[in-house]
Amino acid sequence: MARAEEGVVENGDARSRLVLAALRLFAEKGYEGATTREICERAGANVSAIRYYFGDKAGLYRAAFTEPMGDKPCHVSIDAYDGLPLPAALNRMFRDFLEPLKRGEELRWVMKLHFREMAEPTGVWREEIDTGIKPQHDALVSALKRHLELSRVDADIHRLAFAIIGMAVHFYVGQEVVSAIAPQLLATPKAVDALADRLAAYAVSMIEGEAEHRRLSAQQSPLPGS
Structure with a gap:
């Protein structure tokens, strides 16, 4: 310190x-x-x-x-938990993804530096996207494709993947806002773990909603030749 x-x-x-x-x-x-x-x-x-x-x-x-993010960087990928059922894999992913939020003041400096890098790029942020964020996104998209038993990846799967991980990203980007409105959500390591558990449950509901949307769309689509 x-x-x-x-x-x-x-x-x-x-x-x-x-x-x-x-x-x-x-x-x-x-x-x-x-x-x-x-x-x-x-x-x-x-x-x-x-x-x-x-x-x-x-x-x-x-x-x-x-390095200040520690050994649980915020680009933890779901493919690290291959073999687990999707709900359990999401839970582990969110827990590891949010682990740096337990670092308190140090993380605020990390986010400030990340914001500055976006405004005044040196190339490190582009490298982070290519080596960390994009592979994480691709792994989540692949997991969703398998879980929903799809033959191909479409725009809705990308939207769903961004929405799922975006829930957790918000608590990094909006840390000051969250702390001002509901500080108890990030106040202790136990609170951060509880947040991860709830985000995983929300993600499962989002995936179930996507599956239902696709089922209804298939029912409403006209049959070939009709």
Whole structure:
């Protein structure tokens, strides 16, 4: 953690201190605005430590963008739970996806940096989409296709996949809003787990609704040659 009055990251080794200091300064000032010297001063580390641990400023930025999320990044994919029934797989996926919400203030800095990256792109966000978000989406689409016993993926399956994962994404993007309106939803690790359980149940209902919609549409479609 950091002492607000001094702005010095105290705990952890030099590498960890650099990542946390960089997270805050990149979030505050952007990639161009935050200097390596300022980051090292806040981390209480030597400037040469950046080259030693990260290669260069870009390597440090990439580490600050991804590592504070811990070993449960927000692009957890449903294919990690292959073999489980879909409701159980969704439950596990949401629990792992929302795990970083238990990190509190640190996550707020992560989201601030992600918002800044979208506004002032360095290429890291595009890389995140290609290597994390798109594979996650594709895996969920494939799972829905199998569960609904479809012969092909159509636009509605993509809409459903975005809607399912979007429920969880909202609690990242809208964290400040949620905390202002219903802070108990994210107040404790137990509350975050309860949220994951409920989102999984909502997702199952959405999938059942899609199945019913397709059944009714098939009944209303005219028969070939009629």
